[in-house]
Amino acid sequence: MKVEPEPSSWMERDKAFIWDYPYVEKRIMEMMKRGESIAKIIRELLKYVEEG
Amino acid sequence: MLKRDELILKVENIGGIRGKLELKIKQPITFINAPNAAGKSSIVRALQLLCKNPLNLDYILNEYENNGRVELIDEERFFVEIARSKVGIEVLSESKLLWDIDEKAFHTSFCVRDAELIKIIEDYKPERLKYWFRNVSDAYYYESLISIINTLLEEKRGECERLKSIIEVDVKDREIALIKAQKELAEVESELADANRKLKDLGYGDLIKGKEQMEKEISDMWRKISNMEEEKDEKRREEINLQRLYADLEVHRESELNELQLLINELKVEEEAEKIIIARRNDVMKSLDPEKGIPFMIKNLESRLSNYYSTLESIKSLAEAQPCIPVIDACIKATKEELNIKVSERRSLEKELESLNVRLEALKKLRAKVDFKKRSIADYEKRMKEIKERDLPRIRSEIERIGEEIVKSKADIEGRENELRMIIGNILKLEGVSEGLKKRIDELSKKKSELEKDIRAKETELRRALEARSEYERAIKAVKWLEGFLSHLQRRHEYIIDGARNELNKALKDNFELMRFIGLSEIMVTPDYELIVRRKGRPPTKLQMLSSSERLTISLIMMFVAKQAYAPEFPLFVIDEAKEPYDETRFEKIINYIRGKVPYLLITSLVPLKDKVGYEAITTSYME
Numbered sequence: 001m002k003v004e005p006e007p008s009s010w011m012e013r014d015k016a017f018i019w020d021y022p023y024v025e026k027r028i029m030e031m032m033k034r035g036e037s038i039a040k041i042i043r044e045l046l047k048y049v050e051e052g
Numbered sequence: 053m054l055k056r057d058e059l060i061l062k063v064e065n066i067g068g069i070r071g072k073l074e075l076k077i078k079q080p081i082t083f084i085n086a087p088n089a090a091g092k093s094s095i096v097r098a099l100q101l102l103c104k105n106p107l108n109l110d111y112i113l114n115e116y117e118n119n120g121r122v123e124l125i126d127e128e129r130f131f132v133e134i135a136r137s138k139v140g141i142e143v144l145s146e147s148k149l150l151w152d153i154d155e156k157a158f159h160t161s162f163c164v165r166d167a168e169l170i171k172i173i174e175d176y177k178p179e180r181l182k183y184w185f186r187n188v189s190d191a192y193y194y195e196s197l198i199s200i201i202n203t204l205l206e207e208k209r210g211e212c213e214r215l216k217s218i219i220e221v222d223v224k225d226r227e228i229a230l231i232k233a234q235k236e237l238a239e240v241e242s243e244l245a246d247a248n249r250k251l252k253d254l255g256y257g258d259l260i261k262g263k264e265q266m267e268k269e270i271s272d273m274w275r276k277i278s279n280m281e282e283e284k285d286e287k288r289r290e291e292i293n294l295q296r297l298y299a300d301l302e303v304h305r306e307s308e309l310n311e312l313q314l315l316i317n318e319l320k321v322e323e324e325a326e327k328i329i330i331a332r333r334n335d336v337m338k339s340l341d342p343e344k345g346i347p348f349m350i351k352n353l354e355s356r357l358s359n360y361y362s363t364l365e366s367i368k369s370l371a372e373a374q375p376c377i378p379v380i381d382a383c384i385k386a387t388k389e390e391l392n393i394k395v396s397e398r399r400s401l402e403k404e405l406e407s408l409n410v411r412l413e414a415l416k417k418l419r420a421k422v423d424f425k426k427r428s429i430a431d432y433e434k435r436m437k438e439i440k441e442r443d444l445p446r447i448r449s450e451i452e453r454i455g456e457e458i459v460k461s462k463a464d465i466e467g468r469e470n471e472l473r474m475i476i477g478n479i480l481k482l483e484g485v486s487e488g489l490k491k492r493i494d495e496l497s498k499k500k501s502e503l504e505k506d507i508r509a510k511e512t513e514l515r516r517a518l519e520a521r522s523e524y525e526r527a528i529k530a531v532k533w534l535e536g537f538l539s540h541l542q543r544r545h546e547y548i549i550d551g552a553r554n555e556l557n558k559a560l561k562d563n564f565e566l567m568r569f570i571g572l573s574e575i576m577v578t579p580d581y582e583l584i585v586r587r588k589g590r591p592p593t594k595l596q597m598l599s600s601s602e603r604l605t606i607s608l609i610m611m612f613v614a615k616q617a618y619a620p621e622f623p624l625f626v627i628d629e630a631k632e633p634y635d636e637t638r639f640e641k642i643i644n645y646i647r648g649k650v651p652y653l654l655i656t657s658l659v660p661l662k663d664k665v666g667y668e669a670i671t672t673s674y675m676e
Contacts, residue, residue: 018533021540021541024537028197032193033193038196049530051526
């Protein structure tokens with residue numbers, strides 16, 4: 001069984017890549033396909049953007 | 053990833069294949085040839101099962117068997133094992149899936165008769181075509197994401213606008229208002245200081261202070277007098293107690309004196325008899341002297357009596373001495389009588405001596421009693437003397453001193469009260485003048501307090517407005533990020549949809565030209581996913597008007613182009629029983645178009661029934 005990471009763990013780890021849109025796109029697509037709530041995730045991402 | 057130029061496929065109890073079948077799939081083209089019902093399509097389904105098994109498993113397992121397995125081997129082994137259970141057919145175990153793009157591979161790499169796209173093209177349902185296209189391309193995810201980003205962007209832009217209005221208008225206004233209020237406060241404080249100074253210059257405050265000080269001093273002095281009065285009363289109580297004690301002592305002394313007199317009289321009588329008692333005692337003691345007195349006589353008499361008895365005993369047996377015996381008996385009798393008299397006399401003297409000693413002892417005690425009484429009376433007199441000559445005069449002197457102090461303090465108070473009356477008089481004179489100033493000071497103090505409160509509120513508002521500036525900067529960052537991401541996603545979406553669609557249209561056009569389908573001037577998928585087919589000089593044609601080979605070509609080309617666009621890593625493209633509608637030349641052309649663009653092209657082909665039946669009739673051939 002593949003263990004999925006917590007939704008925000010990669011964001012916390014990869015804050016530096018937040019402006020790397022292809023990277024963020026790839027991650028978000030993976031999450032969407034897993035059926036996770038994207039609006040909530042993007043709001044979390046925006047927090048990192050605002051703090052950064 | 054697969055690295056060699058051939059794959060081994062093992063199929064067991066899948067679809068029409070009952071038992072184990074092993075095939076080699078080689079690059080670039082592998083043909084699977086078999087008559088009807090040998091299991092060609094089962095091989096295709098077995099490969100589909102390796103793509104995340106989205107198939108209905110109920111129709112996958114051979115109907116006579118309970119377990120089935122598909123295995124694809126290159127340098128690694130990929131497998132899926134299924135089994136029949138009470139609830140239906142289930143996956144027992146599986147290796148990791150072949151490719152991440154498995155679902156797309158499933159939808160785009162198997163051009164089979166019952167594939168969804170072929171049905172769509174044959175029935176021609178534009179909405180379903182759109183749905184298929186968006187689903188396979190992930191466009192649906194991108195559109196959802198773009199919609200979410202747009203919503204968030206609008207939200208953030210609205211927030212920016214709101215914060216901007218606060219920063220631009222409010223901060224400036226509030227800063228001006230705060231400066232104005234601070235200036236007004238400074239003016240009020242200056243005026244207040246001035247009024248206070250004037251009031252101080254009048255001396256009114258000092259007078260009030262002096263009055264309060266004087267009142268406090270007078271109050272303290274009264275308190276002191278009250279304490280002294282209490283002390284004086286206490287001393288008076290002490291004096292009375294001492295007087296009472298003196299009287300009590302006097303009574304006791306009188307009583308003791310009376311008792312002493314009686315004892316002295318008694319002692320006098322006893323002392324007069326004392327010489328006689330002593331003389332008599334000496335006589336008695338002399339008579340009782342063991343060497344000379346009665347005890348000595350008793351001893352001699354006892355000795356004589358003893359001699360008489362021994363003589364009597366010695367002569368008792370002698371006949372010649374018989375006449376002497378009565379004489380000796382008479383002597384014994386006389387000696388006994390004399391002895392008894394002496395013993396009685398001695399007892400009497402001993403009793404008398406005892407009585408004399410008792411009397412002398414009583415005299416001694418009487419003397420001691422007299423001495424004790426005398427000492428006791430002397431103690432009474434000593435204490436009475438102390439009270440009379442020392443304690444009482446001292447208490448009285450203290451009472452007198454306290455009384456004098458009270459009088460002196462009362463005189464002081466009177467002086468202070470006169471002074472206080474003078475101060476009050478002066479205060480009353482100044483009060484009229486200071487009243488106006490005091491009223492003004494009150495007004496100014498009140499105004500100062502209100503202004504300070506107002507300034508605090510304005511400072512809070514300003515701080516909030518400044519916080520809004522920081523929030524604005526953050527929101528701007530978010531907007532910038534969202535705009536950038538949105539633009540990126542829109543480009544990606546455009547590439548996914550239009551890029552692939554353009555590629556598809558080009559491939560459709562190329563193939564239709566290659567295949568020399570007569571009379572078609574245009575064939576394309578529009579941005580609205582309408583499939584337009586136009587014959588020369590005619591309006592757009594319905595798809596149903598096309599030949600089955602034309603319709604199959606459209607679906608085959610669309611599948612292949614979609615596979616190339618969305619699942620390029622999947623190494624297989626399978627054409628299942630699609631050869632029949634084509635003539636040999638056209639089929640070769642389409643194969644030549646596809647070969648070389650995909651590593652493994654797998655084509656199933658119907659051949660006539662020969663001697664073998666079932667999957668044993670399946671053969672493979674390869675094209676270089």
